[in-house]
Amino acid sequence: MTGTPRARARQQTMADILRIGREHLATHGAAALSLRAVARDLGVVSSAVYRYVASRDELLTLLVVDGYTELADTVDEALADVAADAHTEQFRVLGHAVRAWALREPARYALLFGSPVPGYHAPAERTTGPGTRVVVRLVRILGDAHVAGTLRIPTTVAVPDTLTADLGRIRAELGTGIPDAVLARGVLVWAALFGAVNFEVFGQYGTDTFTDPGQLFDHHLAVLAETVGLS
Structure with missing residues (x-):
């Protein structure tokens, strides 16, 4: 990862969201993907995840x-x-x-x-x-x-x-x-x-x-x- 500490932190968070999204995809299927569930596994409130991913559809696109x-x-x-x-x-x-x-x-x-x-x-x-x-x-x-x-x-x-x-x-x-x-x-x-x-x-x-x-x-x-x- 490159850039400022803030940029690196954002990159890491995005990587974690994608990793958890892939895990949920394998476990629950695409139709059941939930940003709230991703936030829970990420250990943050759901509003924090929305700063990185705007919606479930955005997560699916990623x-x-x-x-x-x-x-x-x-x-x-x-x-x-x-x-x-x-x-x-x-x-x-x-x-x-x-x-x-x-x-x-x-x-x-x-x-x-x-x-x-x-x-x-x-x-x-x-x-x-x-x-x-x-x-x-x-x-x-x-x-x-x-x-x-x-x-x-x-x-x-x-x-x-x-x-x-x-x-x-x-x-x-x-x-x-x-x-x-x-x-x-x-x-x-x-x-x-x-x-x-x-x-x-x-x-x-x-x-x-x-x-x-x-x-x-x-x-x-x-x-x-x-x-x-x-x-």
């Missing part, structure tokens, strides 16, 4: 940004040691990093990708940047593979002309040059990757269906890599 940031940092750290031209391996590592974080932090993952919290609407201006870091990294992998000439652009199913404008806008927002065929399949891969993680985190496969979910996930990643044209 936890959402915190979760997205930690997930993306986990992915970036996992990819740091992967060769720049090993695009398929990068995709595999990214997928496993997402799964590992989700299984380690199921309550925080649920806040990000589970059922919406009743009455709460995440402010896009604060959550979109952190929330898209992983998909931007995925698109970068596909873009690098395309530039390197190692991406087999799929042509078996044509992209409808009606999607051209939407895909063009997405391409501009992401700053990528990958063609529609790859970008459209990239959206499918993104949805399927998190769908597979959701099924495991939320127990949708059932308790006795797969004895080794990790092997199933490996297979899914290999199929998704093939789908998007990674060799």
